[in-house]
Amino acid sequence: MAHEHAMPADLTRNQELVLGALNHAPAPLSAYDILDRLRGDGLRAPLQVYRALDKLVERGLAHRLESLNAFVACADAHCHRKGLIAFAICEGCGKVDEFADAVIEERLGGWAAREGFKVERTTMEIRGKCAACLQAA
Amino acid sequence: MAHEHAMPADLTRNQELVLGALNHAPAPLSAYDILDRLRGDGLRAPLQVYRALDKLVERGLAHRLESLNAFVACADAHCHRKGLIAFAICEGCGKVDEFADAVIEERLGGWAAREGFKVERTTMEIRGKCAACLQAA
């Protein structure tokens, strides 16, 4: 069973459905995966899902994994983590681990400052095998 | 003018065409962008481009930018950079800067070691505005 996440009260119906789907999934879901799971709840078109995802991502309740074209619920229940988040994605079981590292953030900031580059958004995704899957192999 | 890159002698015709297209572009190209530019050279189907890209990426001659679904030639002319590479992508002009940072690599390695996670591939992409574009604004 997926553990419980905070579910803010001010979500719209669609946003709540989509976040619910993500919360109950053990691994990232694509927008179309989500759509398929929510057809029974009245969702019919991709756009309904993408719109909800946009809002959820904007609020930090969900994250987009660029290297997967998929989405996960934020792992931090009382969420809204600041700054850079790194994701470790297991190719075996699909599980995603989320962590922050101040040193990395600082290195990136240093590079940007030297180059005069204004950072707006950073994605960091590690692909590999988690301990459990290595064990099982 | 794009600066010159090393063009290995043992590329196949399609690989050479695709790498050539990337070398002459000032910004990342999607597979379909590449296809369009190479129709005059006889390429007709996406797969011809994707296959070439696979090989080029495998050899480190090109990189895939996950957050863009696009590709760039490796910036290092005598390429085959080891380890983790970070990309800074300007939203203004599309230019991509490529750099490595041993400290970041070491932090990631540390996290992985602690978690027992076996890293296979890491993508790090910074989106923002480059100095030139900030200047122009």
Next chain:
DNA sequence: AAGCGATATGTTATGTTATTACGCTTGCGA
């Protein structure tokens, strides 16, 4: 309460990115 703007919704159609499946060709070592 009426009017208004901002936000969300639903639907259709379409655009963009990536892969599957199949068969042929070529180079090369056993």
Next chain:
DNA sequence: TCGCAAGCGTAATAACATAACATATCGCTT
């Protein structure tokens, strides 16, 4: 010269994402 690995060509389709348009809902101001 057989057989295999790698590459190539083509058609079809799958997977991911957005445009354009019409309607609805909610909170705020008057």
